[in-house]
Every structure is written in C-alpha cells, then in structure tokens.
Amino acid sequence: MNGEADTTRWDASTPVTVDLRLSVNRDEYPITVDTRETLLDTLRERLDLTGAKKGCDHGQCGACTVLVDGRRVKSCLTLTVTLDDREITTVEGLADGDAPHPLQTAFVDHDAFQCGYCTPGQLCSAVGMLAEAAAGWPSVVTPDMSAAPRLDDDEIRERMSGNLCRCGAYVNIVAAIGEVAR
Amino acid sequence: MRPFAYRRATDARAAVAALSEQPNAMYLGGGTNLVDLMRLGVIAPEALVDVTRVASDTVEETAGGGLLIGAGVRNSDLAAHPVVRRRYPMLAQAVLSGASGQIRNMATVGGNLLQRTRCSYFQDVSKPCNKRQPGSGCPAVEGDHRNLAIIGHSAACVATHPSDMAVALAALGTSVHVEGRHGARQVTMPGLHRLPGGEPDRDTVLDPGDLITAVELPALPFAARSRYRKVRDRASFAFAVVSVAAALDVAGGVVRDCRIAFGGLAHVPWRAELAEEALRGSPATEAEFARAADAELARARPLPENGFKVPLTRNVLVRTLTELAETP
Incomplete structure (x- = not known):
C-alpha cells in the first residue's frame, strides 16, 4: 500500500x-x-x-x-x-517450470478428478495441508494431541474437509495425496 | 457490497481511536465471517479497521502459570501450540473441531469470539430477524429451529453461538482482555457473551469500539485431563448440534473439581455450573455423571423440533466424563 x-x-x-x-x-x-x-x-x-x-x-x-x-x-x-x-x-x-508438482502428477496417476473444477483448490489445499502435517500440526482425529501426526486416510479426509468435490472423486483424491504424503 | 474505507491499525489504542472517528466502522480480523456477512448484506460497514497486524499474534506463558494468547493469533497456530496441546487439550480439540483448515489459517482468536450466529434467518436479509433488525420478529420459533437453542433463549431469539473455541474458553474461565474508549479492562468468560433477552442484537457485553486484544487462560493443572467432544450432522466441517468441553480432576475415585461447558445449545457458550456443582465431591461414576447432566438440563426448554438435543447432550456429557475418568 x-x-x-x-x-x-x-x-x-x-x-x-x-x-x-x-x-x-x-x-x-x-x-x-x-x-x-x-x-x-x-x-x-x-x-x-x-x-x-x-x-x-x-x-x-x-x-x-x-x-x-x-x-x-x-x-x-x-x-x-x-x-x-x-x-x-x-x-x-505450483509447477517447477515444465515439471508438474508431485501432487499434480499424483492426481493424474490416480485419476483424482472428473470434471476438474475443484482440482486447483484441492491441489493448493493439499500443498498447504502437507506443510501443516510436516510442521507437526494435529487434527481433530489425531489420536494423541501431544504427538506428531501420521497421515493415514482418516487424517487426510479430515484435513481436506474444506474442499468439496461434487463429482465424488474423494477416494482417488485421498489416494493421490496419500501417495505424496508417504 | 457497499463501498467501504480500509485502514490498517498497528496498535490497539490506534485501532480504538480509528473506530471512534468513523461512524459505522468495524474491526477486520481474519474476515471469514465478516466478509461473508457483508456479501450477504447482513452488515454494511462504512469502514474496516484491519487489526490483524496489531502486535498480538503471540502466545506467552504468564507468571501465574497461565497462558496469554494474543487476539490476532490464528486459530491454526493456537491449536498447534505445544503448550496448548499439552496443558489445555480441550482447547486445541475445540479449535480443530471448527471450520476447515483454510478457515482456521485465516480466523483469529478475537474474531472467533465475536463471530455471529449461523441461524439461517439471521443470514437471510429477506426474512425478519430480531438480531439483525430489532423488532422485526423471529421466524425461527415457528420455523426451522432444529439446530437452534434449547436453553437460555427468549421469545425474541432462539439463535445459538456458533464457536467451538469459545466453549472451551468458557469452561476454562478465560479472561478476555479488552481495549476500549476508556482504557483497558478484563471480562471473564462465560461473561463475555450474553443471553438474548429482549436485545438479541447484542451478542456480547462489549461496548461499541471495544477491541479484544488477548485472552488469558488461568493456570488449571487438571485441564491436562480435558476433552472437547462435538456432535454434528456430518463428520467434519459443520457447526455443532451439541458439543461438550470438560476437564476432570479425580482423586481416589472422587471428583475433586471439574469444568464443563456446552456448545450448540444457547446464545452463549453455556457454562454448566449446576452440573459442576453436582459433581464436586461425588464419586466419579457414570450414574453421578448422568445426575450432573440432569441437574443442568432441568433448565432446558426445547422447541418443538429440537427436543432431541436434551438426551443427546446428556449422553455426550456422560460419555465424555466417563472417558476422562478412565484416562490414566
């Protein structure tokens, strides 16, 4: 300003x-x-x-x-x-020049979308979410609040709950993010 | 949305002064509720005073063993803070139960306390609402009130306070630091929010221009054994139907002390003082937990469509306390 x-x-x-x-x-x-x-x-x-x-x-x-x-x-x-x-x-x-971000590659590999309208939001959200988990932030489904979280499917679902997919590609979205997380 | 002026405040006094100078000005925190309400036409401020850079984004331990949390601390930073997670787990759980990861990254502690009800009539400017437009009426009493208040409501308003964080803060007896036109003062929760009575347009006891600068958690060692449990219509990213924040201090099978508050039931985060009183000195058993719940819920006056919240609240409290009592 x-x-x-x-x-x-x-x-x-x-x-x-x-x-x-x-x-x-x-x-x-x-x-x-x-x-x-x-x-x-x-x-x-x-x-x-x-x-x-x-x-x-x-x-x-x-x-x-x-x-x-x-x-x-x-x-x-x-x-x-x-x-x-x-x-x-x-x-x-998100991409590094012509090289897609690993999450972008994983979304393609896992067919993690149908119409694609929610995908940019899913990708940006997943990038932020992985950084949060790497920083040790818990979620409400983390069993032990005082310990570092482990990103299993339940954790990914909870942490990505702010992103809706009306095509219902959730199963593949969780798989794609899980591959990059682990 | 109506045009508005934008100013950025760098300290609390300047922010309060800026709000005094401008008629119909409001503070802007994370904006997650305010911007939406402006877009919906529910509010139309002439100016926004951005207080997100007022120096209050820190969490500090106090000399008395408590925790001083700046009003500008983002919800996600509060929930991730190691001391909060270890000493006040119900607060971390409450914050993490609310909204979504993106919203928690934006929302501030001060703004979370001052967010408005999500009652659908309040948010719909084509409908009457005593909270939005005093005297216009309350369609919720005979309309859609399945998820509205069962306790402490009035004929004028049956809205609920939407915050999860505030329920944990009310249970803990948090002190809210306020900067106002006549200086600084503190308001102890649950006393920040008010029941609707005949003035449902007033959510809190704050005066125009008051700015929340921090919240101070008291030292409460037994809060290390605490929990927030939220019941909602879907697994995540939904407001509470019923929620419970509880901390339990048990020695030799007897409840020495406890803190209990409910969310989703009232115009305020509802501190369950009668249940607490019933529990202190009682055996830490499921039967006593149920007796305590009944002592509190005897005051409930459910509406035709939300009577289910009474047994639901009872069950959620009993389950939560039972789990806490069994926690080593």
Whole structure:
C-alpha cells in the first residue's frame, strides 16, 4: 500500500480504491483495487489467473483455495487490500517450470478428478495441508494431541474437509495425496 | 457490497481511536465471517479497521502459570501450540473441531469470539430477524429451529453461538482482555457473551469500539485431563448440534473439581455450573455423571423440533466424563 494512502473518504456510492503491489507466483503486479475486491476476483478478473475457481463464494467449497505466505486460505473471503506484502501462490505457480508438482502428477496417476473444477483448490489445499502435517500440526482425529501426526486416510479426509468435490472423486483424491504424503 | 474505507491499525489504542472517528466502522480480523456477512448484506460497514497486524499474534506463558494468547493469533497456530496441546487439550480439540483448515489459517482468536450466529434467518436479509433488525420478529420459533437453542433463549431469539473455541474458553474461565474508549479492562468468560433477552442484537457485553486484544487462560493443572467432544450432522466441517468441553480432576475415585461447558445449545457458550456443582465431591461414576447432566438440563426448554438435543447432550456429557475418568 502507498504509505499513508487516504482511504478514509467515504460516501455511499463511490468505490474506495487503494494502490498496492501484489506478489503472485513470484511476479509483481502494481494494481489499483476496490476495497471490496476479494483475492479470488482480483486473480480471475484482473490478473487473468483463472486457476482458482469460484464455487460457492462463501468459504464453504474450497474451489478458490490458494496459498498466502505458504498457508492455504479461501481467496473468496480474503480482501485483496489486506495482502500488499504477502506472497500469493495459485495453482498456476505450483509447477517447477515444465515439471508438474508431485501432487499434480499424483492426481493424474490416480485419476483424482472428473470434471476438474475443484482440482486447483484441492491441489493448493493439499500443498498447504502437507506443510501443516510436516510442521507437526494435529487434527481433530489425531489420536494423541501431544504427538506428531501420521497421515493415514482418516487424517487426510479430515484435513481436506474444506474442499468439496461434487463429482465424488474423494477416494482417488485421498489416494493421490496419500501417495505424496508417504 | 457497499463501498467501504480500509485502514490498517498497528496498535490497539490506534485501532480504538480509528473506530471512534468513523461512524459505522468495524474491526477486520481474519474476515471469514465478516466478509461473508457483508456479501450477504447482513452488515454494511462504512469502514474496516484491519487489526490483524496489531502486535498480538503471540502466545506467552504468564507468571501465574497461565497462558496469554494474543487476539490476532490464528486459530491454526493456537491449536498447534505445544503448550496448548499439552496443558489445555480441550482447547486445541475445540479449535480443530471448527471450520476447515483454510478457515482456521485465516480466523483469529478475537474474531472467533465475536463471530455471529449461523441461524439461517439471521443470514437471510429477506426474512425478519430480531438480531439483525430489532423488532422485526423471529421466524425461527415457528420455523426451522432444529439446530437452534434449547436453553437460555427468549421469545425474541432462539439463535445459538456458533464457536467451538469459545466453549472451551468458557469452561476454562478465560479472561478476555479488552481495549476500549476508556482504557483497558478484563471480562471473564462465560461473561463475555450474553443471553438474548429482549436485545438479541447484542451478542456480547462489549461496548461499541471495544477491541479484544488477548485472552488469558488461568493456570488449571487438571485441564491436562480435558476433552472437547462435538456432535454434528456430518463428520467434519459443520457447526455443532451439541458439543461438550470438560476437564476432570479425580482423586481416589472422587471428583475433586471439574469444568464443563456446552456448545450448540444457547446464545452463549453455556457454562454448566449446576452440573459442576453436582459433581464436586461425588464419586466419579457414570450414574453421578448422568445426575450432573440432569441437574443442568432441568433448565432446558426445547422447541418443538429440537427436543432431541436434551438426551443427546446428556449422553455426550456422560460419555465424555466417563472417558476422562478412565484416562490414566
């Protein structure tokens, strides 16, 4: 954000805009955003990064999941104006050049999707989830809260419960993530 | 969504001052509930004061043996904290029972306490709701109230408080640190939230402009033997139908002390003081646990469609206490 940018003026009809610099997939984007803009809309409508999908737009389906400073979040509930010094990673940024991310390869190998609409969110969520588990974070199904978790299928299901798949590819999604986790 | 101004506060006093200057301004934490409510048209603030960078994202041990948790601590960091997991397992379990991994990464401790009810009438601006629009009526009383309150509700409002974390904090007797227009003060849970009475639009005892800066857990060694159990309509990512936070101190087969609170039953995280009183000094047996549950639930006044919550709550409490009593 531009230092002391005056964003305090308000009247009922005029949009309030803020200039900021967004960092997405290690690219810098100087951009002027409406304070009402969510990260999901900025990515899709302004930056032409349409990997993150709009499903419910209420934080319930997970199709919009991206990583902010390496943590998975719902981009439909994140106001872009809050993100000026954060590093954002979308599904477009997961691959290493032409080499897909191991989770992307595993999703293909395990046929972990049908229509594919939820897949970008599933992938970003899984990347964040594996980092959480590697950091020793428990889940509510972890048998011993004080011990490091072991990522069995129950753990994967619980930790991925913020991502819905209306095609019902869950069995293969769990298998794909499990292969990378173990 | 209506246009709004955005400001970022760097300390609590500046945040409180910023809110005082702007009519109809609100604090922005993780935004997981607020942004959704703005999109639904339930609230339309003229300004948001972002308090996520107010220096309060730390968890510190206190001189008295408790834990001081900054209001900006993300739910996921709270649940993963080694001291929380070891000394207050029911708090870690409660937080991990709520929402999803993505939401917990965003949601703050302060925002979690101040989230609004998920009563469908409150969230639907085409319907009357005394909480959203005082005096407009409560369609839930004769409408869809299967998952609404059975205790402490009023004719004006039968909503429930949605937080899991708050249930554990209420059971622990957590002290909520508040910065307000007249300085700093503390409010002890369960006293932060209020029953609806005739003013269901007021969820808490906080005044306009008050900012939660931290929550302080008391030293409570027996909370190392505690547990949060949540019953919901699906296995994960759903609000509680009924939940129980309980800590049990048993010596020689007798309950020396205990802490019990319920979620999903009331407009507040419901501290079960009558059940606690009934249990202290009693044998740690299933029969006594059931007696304690009945002592509390005698006050329940279920609605036509949610009477099932009374026996469900009783069973969940008895099961949870029995497991705790059997834990070495």
